[in-house]
Amino acid sequence: MRDIIVQWLTKLTAPVWHSFVSVDDFITALEQTIYMVFIAFIFGAIWGFLQAITLLLTRPNGILPNQAIYQILNPIVNALRSLPFVILMIAMIPITKLITGRTIGTAAAIVPLVAYIGPYMGRLIETSLLEVNEGIIESAQAMGASPLQIVFKFILPEAKSSLILNLTTANISLIGATAMAGVVGGGGIGDLAYAYGYQRFDNFIMIVTVIALLLLVQIAQTVGTWLSQRR
Template identity: 75%
Template sequence: MRDMIVQWLTDITAPFWHSALSIDQFVTALQETMYMVVVSLIFGSIWGLIQGIVLLVTRPEGILPNRAIYHVLNPIVNALRSLPFIILLVAVLPLTKWLTGTQIGVWAAIVPLTIYIGPYMGRLIETSLLEVNSGIIESAQAMGATPLQIIFKFILPEARSSLILNMTTATISLIGATAMAGAVGAGGIGDLAVSYGYQRFDNSVIILTVIILLLLVQIVQSLGEWLAKLR
């Protein structure tokens, strides 16, 4: 199936594509980018959801207030979220090497991408959960609901649309981060933009990369808005 798609794209672009970069290389790079985004998003979403819920319930006015946990986790999330991705990418190289056995390639990029997007999503998720009307929580408590029931049967369903929109924003940021990771040998279309576009002065590769990134962002944004409207 992949070979058929590559051949079809090659035949279509043959009249006007005159770059050292083959369509097969571009399709491979696009697959690497999508793989990095999907895997990092899965791990980051799990981590971010846990952080967001813990920050929500342990804050002073939360349903399970715990000053120790809140005042330890909150600055950690702030610190990791404030680091520029390129600095984080370099800073966690020893951890990346220890976990994956390498410092380059797709799997090596997934480690810093997950560390980058996890706290970012955690803060966005916390913001979405804080938007839930306090009256709903008070009603749940009055009915005798346990903290877990309040979280999973009242707060999360009520914040569904906001959560989807905020996760859409995080996904778009993650796509940008994968392109940046490609610039330091992680693979993906970011790597092609640097290796073939910038270093070989091939503007057609850079333009194609920009177009693909814009399309990916538009698709993700439109999908997120559509899902947020569903009931």
């Protein structure tokens, strides 16, 4: 099926496709970008929810205040969020090699992508959870709900729309990060833009990669907005 699509696109774009990069190579790079975004988003969201719920529960005026946990976790999150992605990616090379057995390539890029987007998602999720009216939490406590029941049956459902919009924002940032990952050997659209668009002065492929990234961002934003408006 993929080969048929590639052949069809090659014929369709033949009159205007003038680049060192073939249509097949471009589609492969696009697949790599989507793969990196999808996997990093899943693991980043898991990290983000665990981080946000922990900070929500243990904050000074939280449901289960715990100064030790909060004071340790909060600065760690701030430190990770303050690092630019490229620096984080380079700093994590030993960890990346330990986990994946390699330092370049799509699989290797996912490790620093998760480390980059996880704390960012966590802050956005925490912001959404903190927007929930305190009256709902007080009502849940009055009914005898446990801390986890308060979070999963009251706070999360109430914060659904805000959560989806904030996760959409994080996903768009992740798409941008995958482009930077390509510059340092992560593969994907960013790799094409750098290796051919920049180093070989291929203006055509540079324009195509920019359009592809814009389309991915637009699709992510449209889907996120639609989901947030659903009841």
